[in-house]
Amino acid sequence: MIMNGKCLKRTGLALIMAVVLVMTGACGYQLIGGKGIYGGDISSIYVPVFKNLTYEPHVSQPVTDSFSKELLSTGLFTLSYEKADGVLKGEITDITMSPSSLNAQGVVIEKSVSVTVKVSLSQKNGTLIKEFAIGDSEIYKIQEGAEEYNRREAIRRLSARMARRFSAQLLLEY
Numbered sequence: 001m002i003m004n005g006k007c008l009k010r011t012g013l014a015l016i017m018a019v020v021l022v023m024t025g026a027c028g029y030q031l032i033g034g035k036g037i038y039g040g041d042i043s044s045i046y047v048p049v050f051k052n053l054t055y056e057p058h059v060s061q062p063v064t065d066s067f068s069k070e071l072l073s074t075g076l077f078t079l080s081y082e083k084a085d086g087v088l089k090g091e092i093t094d095i096t097m098s099p100s101s102l103n104a105q106g107v108v109i110e111k112s113v114s115v116t117v118k119v120s121l122s123q124k125n126g127t128l129i130k131e132f133a134i135g136d137s138e139i140y141k142i143q144e145g146a147e148e149y150n151r152r153e154a155i156r157r158l159s160a161r162m163a164r165r166f167s168a169q170l171l172l173e174y
Contacts, residue, residue: 037076037170042086042123044078045071050090050117059092062152063117063159070163074171084124091118097151100139112139113154119166132169134162 037043047068052060067090071077094116101110114137121129140147140154 042121042129043076044080044084045086045088045121046081046084047071047079047088047090050092052092054092054095056095058152059095059115059155062156063092063115063162064090066156066159066163067119067166070160070167074167076171086124086129087122089120089122092116093118094135109142110139111142111151112137113151113158115155115158115162117162121170130170130173132166134166136162136165 047064050060050064050067067088068079071088072079092115094114096114097111098114099108099110100112101108103109114135116133116135119132119134121132123129136158138154138158140150143150
């Protein structure tokens, strides 16, 4: 078979592209083996109810639930008390509520709730792996008969955002 110049160029170009593709196709990438972090050493986590160090009642459970759900949603962890490889402890260190919007008469129509949480991840033996301080805020409407519900929902939403940021940071570092 006789090759002309165009055919030779195409073959050479295809060969060069194949070599470049093979050489750069797997640069620095590796498959993650199994579940968890720390090379699979922590794949099951126990999450006790976060301690509430504030005077605001009924916030521990929704904050803890948000962090637990987020860890489960990554698919890297299971939640377990008996078989836990690690422990995620949390402390709600600050909650503040402040007026956010006023109407023309100067009456508050929206408030902002801010929550700060300190989270620590430890191995089963108690060795601290990492501490995180996370805070967020959310605005909620003041409506007659619904203010408490709106406040709880705002805390639930901001807790979910904090948990997502925690999870993203955890997965970036490990």
